[in-house]
Amino acid sequence: MSLTPAFLDELRARTSLSTLIGRTVKVQKAGREYKACCPFHNEKTPSFTINDEKGFYHCFGCGAHGDAIRWMTDQRGLPFMEAVKELAQAAGMDVPAPDPRAAQRAEAAKGLHDAMAAAQGFFEEQLGGIDGAEARAYLGKRGISDATRRTFGFGYSPDGRGRLKAALKEFGEPMLVEAGLLINPDGERDTYDRFRGRLMLPIRDIRGRVIAFGGRILGAGEPKYLNSPDTPLFDKGRTLYNIDRASPASRNTGRVIVVEGYMDVIALAQAGFGDAVAPLGTALTEHQIERLWKMVEVPILCFDGDSAGQKAAIRAAMRALPLLRPGHSLAFATLPAGKDPDDLIRAEGPAAMDAVLNAAQPLVDRLWNHEQSVAPLDTPEQKAALKQRLAAITEAIGHPDVRAHYAHAFRERYDALFFARAAFNSAPRGQGTSNAGRWQRDKKGNWKPPIAPVGQEARAIGATGMEQRLLRAILASLLRHPEQIVRHRETLASLHVADPALGQLLAAMIAASFRKETVETDGLLTILGPGEVYNMAKGMLRADTFTFTPHRMITDADRVTRDLEEAIRVMAQGPELDAALAEATRRARDDLNEESYAEQQRVHRLKMDHESRLAELAQSDDIE
Numbered sequence: 018m019s020l021t022p023a024f025l026d027e028l029r030a031r032t033s034l035s036t037l038i039g040r041t042v043k044v045q046k047a048g049r050e051y052k053a054c055c056p057f058h059n060e061k062t063p064s065f066t067i068n069d070e071k072g073f074y075h076c077f078g079c080g081a082h083g084d085a086i087r088w089m090t091d092q093r094g095l096p097f098m099e100a101v102k103e104l105a106q107a108a109g110m111d112v113p114a115p116d117p118r119a120a121q122r123a124e125a126a127k128g129l130h131d132a133m134a135a136a137q138g139f140f141e142e143q144l145g146g147i148d149g150a151e152a153r154a155y156l157g158k159r160g161i162s163d164a165t166r167r168t169f170g171f172g173y174s175p176d177g178r179g180r181l182k183a184a185l186k187e188f189g190e191p192m193l194v195e196a197g198l199l200i201n202p203d204g205e206r207d208t209y210d211r212f213r214g215r216l217m218l219p220i221r222d223i224r225g226r227v228i229a230f231g232g233r234i235l236g237a238g239e240p241k242y243l244n245s246p247d248t249p250l251f252d253k254g255r256t257l258y259n260i261d262r263a264s265p266a267s268r269n270t271g272r273v274i275v276v277e278g279y280m281d282v283i284a285l286a287q288a289g290f291g292d293a294v295a296p297l298g299t300a301l302t303e304h305q306i307e308r309l310w311k312m313v314e315v316p317i318l319c320f321d322g323d324s325a326g327q328k329a330a331i332r333a334a335m336r337a338l339p340l341l342r343p344g345h346s347l348a349f350a351t352l353p354a355g356k357d358p359d360d361l362i363r364a365e366g367p368a369a370m371d372a373v374l375n376a377a378q379p380l381v382d383r384l385w386n387h388e389q390s391v392a393p394l395d396t397p398e399q400k401a402a403l404k405q406r407l408a409a410i411t412e413a414i415g416h417p418d419v420r421a422h423y424a425h426a427f428r429e430r431y432d433a434l435f436f437a438r439a440a441f442n443s444a445p446r447g448q449g450t451s452n453a454g455r456w457q458r459d460k461k462g463n464w465k466p467p468i469a470p471v472g473q474e475a476r477a478i479g480a481t482g483m484e485q486r487l488l489r490a491i492l493a494s495l496l497r498h499p500e501q502i503v504r505h506r507e508t509l510a511s512l513h514v515a516d517p518a519l520g521q522l523l524a525a526m527i528a529a530s531f532r533k534e535t536v537e538t539d540g541l542l543t544i545l546g547p548g549e550v551y552n553m554a555k556g557m558l559r560a561d562t563f564t565f566t567p568h569r570m571i572t573d574a575d576r577v578t579r580d581l582e583e584a585i586r587v588m589a590q591g592p593e594l595d596a597a598l599a600e601a602t603r604r605a606r607d608d609l610n611e612e613s614y615a616e617q618q619r620v621h622r623l624k625m626d627h628e629s630r631l632a633e634l635a636q637s638d639d640i641e
Contacts (some may be wrong), residue, residue, distance in 0.1 A: 020101065024113065025086070028101065031108035032085040035067045036057035041092070056092055056269065057081040094264030094312060099224050100370065129250050129628055130190045132196045133219075133227040139184045140172025140217040140230075149173040151235050152216045159280070160363065165287045169218060174232060176214030179207075197229065197245040215243065218279050220251065220297065225261040227255075231279055231297070242278070244298050244513060254302040257294040257309070259281055264312055273309055273373065274317040274350075275301065276358060277326065284359035288367045299335040303340060310345050317377050318347055331387050334380055338413040341380075348377040381426050384410055389434075400435055407431065418531055424507040432511065436596035484591065487634050491584050492522055493557035494577065494608040501581055502530040508589050521550050560591065587630055594624045 035051045044051040044067060055065035055076040055145070064078040064579040075082045083091060089100030105112045143149050152173040156166060174181065182190070182199055190208050193199040199208040215232030222228045231247035242616055257263075257275075259282045267273045274293040276282055296305060309316040318333055320326035330349055337347050350373050352361060363368050378386070388406045393399050407427040414420040495502055502509070505597055510527055514520035529540065542554060601617040 020113065024110075025101075028104055028108060028110060029072050029084055029086070031110065032072075032104055033069060034072055034085050034088070035069050036076065037085055037104075038052045038067055038088060049294055055079060055081060083577055092265055092268055094268065095183055095223055103224050119429070119593070124384070126189070129196050129248070130226055130228075132192055132228075133200065135188070135248065136181060136187050136196075136198055136230070137170060137172065137211060137227045139181060140174055140219075141170065142172075143175055143180075144171060144173040144217075148175045155216060155235055159359070161283065162287065165283060168286070169283055170227075172217035172219070173211065173316065174212035174217050178209040178213065181210045181212070182288060191332050195248060197248045197251065209244070212243065220245070220248075220258055221261045222255065223260055223264060224255070228256070229297075229506055231258075232281075234630055236424050242298065253299055255298040255304040255308070256297055258297055259286070260308070262286070263294045264291045267312045271313060272374075273312050275309065275316055275318045277320055277329065281358045282358075285370070286360045288358075288370065289366070290370065300329060301336065303336060306333075306337055306340055306347075314344050315346050315348050317350050317374055319350040319358070319374065319377075322352045330383070333382055334387075335410075335413070337380070338410065339415045341414050341419045342416045342420060342462050345379045349378055349383045350374050352376040377443065381423060385427065385430055394434075405432060421506055425510045428507060428511050436593065484588070484631065485629060486521075487584060488514070488516075488519060489557065489564075489590055490634075491581065491588060492519065492526075492554075494581055494584075495526055496554055496557055498574075498577055498581075499538055499540075501528075501578065502526050503577075505581065506530055508585055512589060513592065518550050524551070524556055584634055587627065587634060591631070594620070594627055598624050 022429075036052070038044060039051075042053045042056050042065075044053045045063070048065075049068075049070065050061040051067040051069070053059050053065045053067070054063050055078055057076060058081075060078055065076045065081070067074045072081065073084050074088065081091070085104055086097070086100050089095045089104065090097060093100070095103065102112055123226075133277060138571055144152055152171075156171065161171075182193065185193060185198070190199060190201075194201045194208060196209060200211050201208050212230060212232040214236070215234055218231045218233075219227040220229040220231055228367040229248070229251035231245075232243045234241055234243075243252060245277040247253060258279055263273060270292045274285065274290060276285065276293055276295050278295050282293045282295050285291075296302070306316075318330055320330045330351075334347060334349070352358065352373060356364070361373070384577065385407075388403060388410070390407075392402065394403060408424075411420055411424045411427060414423055506527055509523060512523065514523055538558070542551060598617075598620045601620045605613040
């Protein structure tokens with residue numbers, strides 16, 4: 018749809034900006050203008066100015082600035098066209114339709130909206146009448162106040178097959194069926210009311226219009242909750258319950274809470290948490306995640322602590338992986354087992370809910386903890402399976418930089434879980450007075466494990482002559498072929514380099530690879546700047562510098578790739594073998610038998626083979 022500048026200017030001219038803003042913010046007359054406390058940041062002294070004559074608002078505190086349309090998009094969270102439509106309706110203007118078919122669809126949708134609004138009025142009326150006594154008693158039992166009842170539009174559908182049908186007969190049965198209010202059975206039977214004998218809740222779109230209903234049964238029966246079917250107005254996979262109220266609330270809190278159902282949202286709102294939404298009977302979808310990201314960059318998913326709630330949380334986490342991008346993620350808050358938000362708030366008050374939300378885990382932590390817990394980790398095969406599951410998660414992430422950081426984070430945690438533990442167990446106890454091998458308290462009084470000795474937890478690369486020669490050769494090759502850095506970034510980032518200058522050079526290479534997928538040799542040198550590391554890098558590029566690929570084959574890209582892969586693999590294998598040998602030695606020392614001795618000897622042979630291969634790579638016909 019194309020809107021002309023003349024139409025938008027007329028819309029702004031017909032809109033009283035101070036009146037529009039005054040619906041949600043307390044404004045005060047100040048000469049020819051109005052003032053208020055800025056809704057976009059916390060302040061005690063008004064610095065937010067509204068100028069009706071010029072049609073704009075401006076905050077001298079945070080710089081927020083805009084017109085009526087900008088107010089609707091920034092403060093209310095509406096998409097541009099939805100903002101224009103709502104302002105046009107209030108101003109008595111018709112938004113131009115792009116073509117006749119679109120106009121027909123708009124007219125049909127208008128009729129459906131009218132039917133849904135009439136149904137909402139009917140349900141509210143029934144709740145206040147004789148038939149609604151049981152529903153009112155249920156609301157009282159749940160502690161839902163009259164104010165909350167009015168805010169959320171609670172209603173009641175009487176237990177009859179045609180009560181709503183008769184009340185809304187002027188709309189015609191076909192429209193009521195299309196709106197999902199009536200069921201049209203197969204065969205020759207008459208249409209009948211979809212919702213019967215249920216406590217009713219309207220489901221609204223971002224503009225606050227009723228587009229569907231959810232009904233909760235009051236007595237025995239199934240299903241406990243019944244939602245409207247998908248209609249021209251309602252797509253349950255794209256809609257979030259309470260989106261119309263949570264969107265502007267999130268502008269003030271900088272937060273969105275996603276809970277499991279309607280009643281969770283309502284309990285939170287009544288306790289002062291107005292920024293809560295819920296999916297509508299389905300797992301969180303990709304469309305809903307994207308809708309949440311339009312509100313805040315890291316929504317908080319707060320599901321029940323039982324098995325079903327945690328399964329729902331991990332399903333949402335997995336569904337988000339292909340969508341992740343820099344800055345946009347999910348966080349996970351877990352309620353105490355057996356409690357929903359209403360239970361927690363009733364028992365311990367809103368502060369307890371705040372504590373749960375403040376303890377929300379980042380997505381990377383939730384995924385790591387989940388994969389650790391799904392299966393035992395006692396055998397080498399089980400440990401390898403964990404590594405495989407983590408790799409599958411990493412591969413599912415679409416954005417290359419986010420994927421690389423997840424791979425690095427998982428690698429660090431995996432190594433710390435298994436190899437650091439093995440190193441600590443193999444360290445002698447109570448010897449010496451250094452910090453290594455002794456547990457200490459941190460500033461908060463918590464015990465911290467000792468720093469594992471070098472050569473055990475993760476022996477530094479470059480500590481011996483052969484290793485340093487090979488490391489220099491790898492770095493020299495990467496300087497000549499910087500496009501290879503991205504291919505090996507995860508492994509390179511996991512290396513612990515003993516030589517400070519070599520470590521600084523490697524870190525600069527990795528950092529540069531995040532800026533661009535392809536970096537150039539001159540660009541790397543520029544990033545290093547003048548100094549010791551720059552001079553070392555320039556020296557590595559000389560023709561007589563040691564490299565594991567012969568100079569006569571340096572133009573063979575496939576040969577360079579193969580040689581680099583082999584050299585980096587061997588380099589990275591050293592610390593893993595050190596840790597494995599330390600663990601095998603500890604087991605043999607603690608419980609010497611044929612099996613433990615054979616394992617220790619097997620790992621020792623692997624270590625010797627590795628050192629032989631390291632020595633082979635550290636030789637070159639090119640060195641002079």
